[in-house]
Each structure stands twice: as C-alpha cells, then as structure tokens.
Amino acid sequence: MNYTENYKGVKIDVQSPNLDVSESVQAEIRASIDKLSRFTSNINALDIYFKSEGQGGTATTTIGMRVGVPGPDVFAEEKGENWIGMLKSVTDKNIRQLQKDK
Numbered sequence: 001m002n003y004t005e006n007y008k009g010v011k012i013d014v015q016s017p018n019l020d021v022s023e024s025v026q027a028e029i030r031a032s033i034d035k036l037s038r039f040t041s042n043i044n045a046l047d048i049y050f051k052s053e054g055q056g057g058t059a060t061t062t063i064g065m066r067v068g069v070p071g072p073d074v075f076a077e078e079k080g081e082n083w084i085g086m087l088k089s090v091t092d093k094n095i096r097q098l099q100k101d102k
Contacts, residue, residue: 008037013047025084028083032090039095046068047068048064065087071101076091
C-alpha cells in the first residue's frame with residue numbers, strides 16, 4: 001500500500017510494499033508531523049517507508065522516516081515489532097537531529 005497525503009501543508013509520502021497501513025498508524029504519522037512542527041516550521045515533506053521481511057519468528061520490520069527541510073534532510077530508521085512505537089521512536093530521533101542542526 002502506497003499513499004500520498006497533504007497534511008497542514010506537508011506532503012506525506014508513505015511506501016509500504018505488501019503491507020496495509022491502518023487508520024491508527026496514519027493518525028500517528030499526522031501526530032508525528034505535529035510533534036516535528038514544534039521544532040521546525042519548515043517541513044516540506046515527510047517520507048515514510050514501512051518494510052517487513054521474513055515470516056513468523058524470524059520476521060523483521062523496519063520503519064524509515066525522512067523529514068524534508070531546507071538544507072540537509074534528516075533521516076532515522078528503527079527496527080522492531082510495533083509500528084506505532086517505532087514511529088514514535090523515529091520521530092524522536094529526527095527531532096534530536098533537528099535540534100543538533102540548529
């Protein structure tokens with residue numbers, strides 16, 4: 001499932017091959033933008049990649065988030081099992097990078 005959305009002037013591009021992104025995860029993506037916006041008002045785009053590899057107990061899931069801002073973009077990645085928890089983690093990692101770049 002891939003989708004694009006415009007939320008508060010930020011272009012969201014979600015890529016999740018072979019996975020459906022639930023409404024609760026989509027809501028968390030919007031909450032991530034709200035949280036990131038407190039640290040920079042210049043977000044142009046948010047690209048999120050959901051990836052799941054393997055099956056059963058050996059399956060690995062990964063989220064990557066690129067925040068498009070003037071200058072170098074910030075990017076974070078997280079591996080885990082809970083999409084929403086991983087989204088919160090990559091959001092926090094990107095906030096730390098935004099604060100460091102100031």
